[in-house]
Amino acid sequence: MEYVKLGNTGLDVSKICLGCMSFGDPKKWIHSWVLDEAASRKIIKKALDLGINFFDTANVYGIGSSEEILGKALKDYAVREEIVIATKVSGKMHDGPNGSGLSRKSILHEVEQSLQRLQTDYIDLLYIHRWDYQTPIEETMRVLNDLVRSGKVHYIGASSMYAWQFQKAQYVAEKNGWTKFSVMQGHYNLLYREEEREMNPLCLDMGVALVPYSPLAAGRLTRDWDSESKRAQEDQVAKQKYDTTEAQDKLIVQRVAEIAEKHHATRSQIAVAWLWQKGVTAPIVGITKEKYLDDFIGALDITLSKEDMTLLEEFYLPHSIIGHQ
Template sequence: MSQIDQSLQRLQTDYVDLYIIHRWDYDTPIEETMEALNDVVKAGKARYIGASAMYAYQFQKANNIAEKNGWAKFISMQNHLNLIYREEEREMLPYCRSEKIALTPYSPMASGRLIRDRSDTTKRSTTDEAQKAKYDETADRDQLIIDRVTELAVKYDTNRVNIALGWLLQKNPVVAPVIGATKMSHIETAVGAVDFKLTQEDVLYLEEPYIPHKVIGHN
């Protein structure tokens, strides 16, 4: 309750539309967490609640407990999903589709790997250890997918952002990928993907080289 009050004070607003918890708390009973979040909603400080990266069984357990007690349930999932990390398609996406829960995936462009040449380096690409842990192990195989992103961008005379985000936006129930914008131009470029449509053949072509990855980000 203290943290939501501080957030509202910093944002200079009375409430937020969506309040998202950060991953699964292994040290606190989920009953306590869901009751506390329900108190936030009842107090009018958040309209809805969401969760971020966790296992599908954990997410379902939390919502089941909330439903059992008549508490607010999670209506969104902010998970790790992009063209070179698709493990969420196994359990989380089917569950969210069945329950009409919206997805707001983070790292939609795989920390920039999907939209730049492999030879290009940035400060982040050379110093971000979390990014390396996510993608370095499968970099060679993932490059096949990245090359196809580039190929389709050339084919449609567009940018690679449109290809990467266009693929993600056609994944039901994705509604709003969380892009890591640091410049206004990043937002302006990303907005273009809303109206960009890939064919089903394009989607299959992009997905075909994918191999299973280790589950990352849930702990």
């Protein structure tokens, strides 16, 4: 495993981040393909054995069950000081008032709940999962700063928003002497590159780490377009993201296959190697089988040429914005 600094922080993270959205109880959430605790623990243990120290979850994943599974497994298998746990806040956790959002009340309550589920005294990295249009950003940035000052959170990040929103949040924090975001978790892969227009250049200029989700476009970059998997059949969110651009995306997937054959590599290795060469710190890989982790480790040995990069990017056409609220 290789380790890098997380943006302009002093924190060392593995170049691969294990996403934990696939862990949980399918009865509690929208995804029917998630793994139960026994299967999830095997993947977490395998990741640790390979040197992965960066784990990404969210309070809303399985309505807390992902955090519970991750917390138990890390307590059993890992040394807490060596592990970097990232979780998120803002999604709907219960019906009624204050069940979601980024108010002071919601954030403080949800962080305490996450700490309990994760069985830890602190969260290494806390993201705001989405922008809250109903809460002043000043209120949100103030409470995030308070959490950092208290030691319950060490670093903060943001996920899937417009560049103007991210810049506004950073300005509010800087103006008031509060903690600024160190990480941006955006939607970014070979099939969806809209982050290249504003957000990625902004973050790279500011020294903010890029830790994108969906690096394999929900598996579409790893297999022939007409092949099927349980997730491909049942993941309605992924279908909303990618099915409307099928014609152009097919060409990109075929090009990934060609470059993979040239390098005697897998398609997922090419997709991840491309992200690293675009300035990404650590793509978040979500898996449902242990063997895929070995696949990602192999990507560390791949260097794409300028010609490879050009061929991989040649067929991309602008997409509608996906992921922002």
